Amino acid sequence: MNKLEYIKDISTGIEIISYEKVNISYPTHTHVGHLVFGIVTAGAISVKIEQDEFICKEGQMFSIALNLPHSINPITETYSMISICLPKEDKVERELDIIRTEIIGNPELEIRIADMSEKVHISSYHMIRKFSSENGLTPHKFQLQCRIRKAQELLENGMKVVDVAVAVGFCDQSHLCRVFKKYVGISPEEYSKCAILSKPNA
Numbered sequence: 001m002n003k004l005e006y007i008k009d010i011s012t013g014i015e016i017i018s019y020e021k022v023n024i025s026y027p028t029h030t031h032v033g034h035l036v037f038g039i040v041t042a043g044a045i046s047v048k049i050e051q052d053e054f055i056c057k058e059g060q061m062f063s064i065a066l067n068l069p070h071s072i073n074p075i076t077e078t079y080s081m082i083s084i085c086l087p088k089e090d091k092v093e094r095e096l097d098i099i100r101t102e103i104i105g106n107p108e109l110e111i112r113i114a115d116m117s118e119k120v121h122i123s124s125y126h127m128i129r130k131f132s133s134e135n136g137l138t139p140h141k142f143q144l145q146c147r148i149r150k151a152q153e154l155l156e157n158g159m160k161v162v163d164v165a166v167a168v169g170f171c172d173q174s175h176l177c178r179v180f181k182k183y184v185g186i187s188p189e190e191y192s193k194c195a196i197l198s199k200p201n202a
Contacts, residue, residue, distance in 0.1 A: 002078070004186050006195040008156065013087040021078040024185035028071045029145050030136045032104060034085040036064040043079030045072055050136075066090050069136030094134040096120055096127070103139065107146035108169035113139065148183045151176065156195055161188045 003020040015034075021042070028048075044057040049070040056062050064070050066088060094100065099116050102109075116139060117127035131139050147168040154164045165176035180188050 004190075004194060006191065008195065008197055010197055015085040017083045017085070019079065019081040019083075019185075021080055022185070023074045023078050024072075025074065026072040026185065027182060028069050028137070028141075029183060030067050030069055030142070031064060031085065032067065032146070032149070033087060033090060035066060035088050036083055036085050038062050038064075038081055038083040041080045041082060043074065043076035045079050045081065046075050047072055067092075067136055096131050096134055099127075099131060099139065100135060100142070103143050104146055107143055107150050108167060110169065111139075111143070144179060145183060148180055151180060151188065152184070152191065152195075155188055155192045156197060161192070164188065 002022050003018075004022055004024070005018045005020075007016040007018070008014070038056070039061045040056050040058055042058055044055055047054055047056050047062050047064075047070065049064060049068055054062075055075060067090065098119060099111075103111065113124045113128065116131075117124040120127060122130070128138055131142070135142055137145070147170070151164050151168045154167055155161070159167070161176070162173045165171075165173045168176070170176040170179070177187055180191070184191060186194070
């Protein structure tokens, strides 16, 4: 069936993602501002959190804390799963928060590594290593996932895919579609159709 459905409560920011007989893989990424809880309802997946990897089978649960790099891959031909993303404020202070905050707030901007390292007065090499250590991803990968997160929000607000691509800093629509599907599991068009928004006081 290969069905994926997003349900987002606008008033609380809680997201529920329902997977039914999918074979979607997710590359290493982190969740900014969300705790994630998942339960596999059919099949099995491999969940790798930092250096630890484990198999999650039907009826088993997993959780992922803020900012932990993780990936998910199918073990069986398809799997079904429900995941819940709960908003949570990140109060941990990091040395490179000035860069992190800038990327989260303006993911569409082209921020050069040299400019980032100059802001924190360290070499580009050490800045990349330190950012990766603090955030689980390189600045480039962190910016990509922030762009996709912003793209999701714009699609939820009814913006056309071609306009979203420009708004979040991709060179064209096809580039957005490739990266979006890699991180979300479906295309922007499919996301627009499947995302269900629960409005306040509904």
